[in-house]
Amino acid sequence: MTSRLTIFGWHNVESTWCFPVSGSGVAGLEGQLRRLRRMANVVPLEWALDALRAGEPLPPRAVALCWDDGYRDNLELAVPVLEKLELPGTFFLVPGLLSGDDRAWWEIAGWAFARSGRETVEWRGETYPTRGAAGRAAYGRASDRLRVMTAAERAAALEELVDRLAPEGAPEDGRLFLDWEGAREMVRRGFSVGSHTMRHVTLAQETPEDQTEDLRRSREILQRELDVPIRTVAYPFGQADAVSRDTEDAAVKAGYAHGLTTEFGWNGGTTPGTHGRRIMLDPDRGFVATGLSRVTGRLRRLRTAG
Ligand SMILES: [Zn+2]
Incomplete structure (x- = not known):
């Protein structure tokens, strides 16, 4: 039997300067999650990646959910929806943003x-x-x-x-992001955490040594501060100009078991462990608007096929 895992990823829930959301982001997100819960089997991300790697079967129509960057509304809005629907989620965090040492x-x-x-x-x-x-x-x-x-x-x-x-005022961008206390609360409430690098650099643009050092430090600091194993990295931006062969090698050297890109697609037993694929979504757009009719169509066909 062939196992497949579809990973859906989001950033913010409500509008930010970079990611404007029309209407209610939290209502949109809840609609998307309810739909996925109906159509698919939502499983813990790392458990599913480990199973794929080991050649073990996953439930049919396996789907995992994750969020990048550590936006504050992930804790304030996404986590309560996940709790209400009893769904697992993983949050990819950036130590430099959590501490306020770096800015987005x-x-x-x-x-x-x-x-x-x-x-x-x-x-x-x-x-x-x-x-x-x-x-x-x-x-x-x-x-x-x-x-x-x-x-x-x-x-x-x-x-x-x-x-x-020459903008007027100040961006107050810091308030958009979680701090360490918020990250600890996510962990206390049973959610998983992974690394999204130390400072949200575009990894492939840095030297191989700097990439390894960044990935190692972010893993160590997240582990130390949150007291959980950090085994998965979501590469910032995640497309071809942000993730090179050196990046994937650096992830292995830095001790990660899994690396996730934003390359559109599903994951199977032969998907490289450091080059997982994800489907990134906006909370206010339906699956169709983000090119996802293909995915929901496939999920529906799989469900019909049992
Ligand atoms: Zn990011």
Whole structure:
């Protein structure tokens, strides 16, 4: 028998500067989770990854749920829904964000675009509108450029971008994220935790040594602070320009059993342990809007087939 695991991933529940949500994110999320509970067998992520690796069978239509980045509303909104529906979930956390030592550049850039005092800005040889849908697209283009920089390059480039955008006020991005106490509460309430790197760097843009060091440190600090084994990493951004062969080697060297990308697809017995696939969702969009009719169609067919 062939076992398959579909992993669904989210970030925030309600709107943030980077991830705007239309309507009620928590209602959207609850709808998605109820639907998955009806159609699939929701299983603990690491248990299922271990089983796949060992060639052991999973229940039919096995699905696992996870959240990246450690947004505060994961604890305040997603956890209560998971508890109500009695579903397991895994949260991929970033020590630098939990401690407040690092900031989420994607949120700061999103805030700077949304609050810009200028109609258009020039940044590093390109023109970026700031208003309306064009502004939103421009934010996406700027983020794509920032994403593929080293951490050191990005810090300077972000400062320059924010300076050009001349936003009003302060982003207060820290309030969007959990602190260590919030992370401990998740663990106390029975939820699983994994690593999402030390500072949310784009791993493949860093040297192999720096990648290993980052992954090792984030694992050690999460284990020490939360007193749970950390065996799985979700690579930040998770697409091809963020996860290289070196990244996957670094994950093994740093002691992880499993590594997850954001490559769209399912996981089977032959999926490499350091290159798991996930389907990332927004809480306010149905499965169809995120290209998921394929997935729900498949789940339905499997259910019909028993
Ligand atoms: Zn992330």
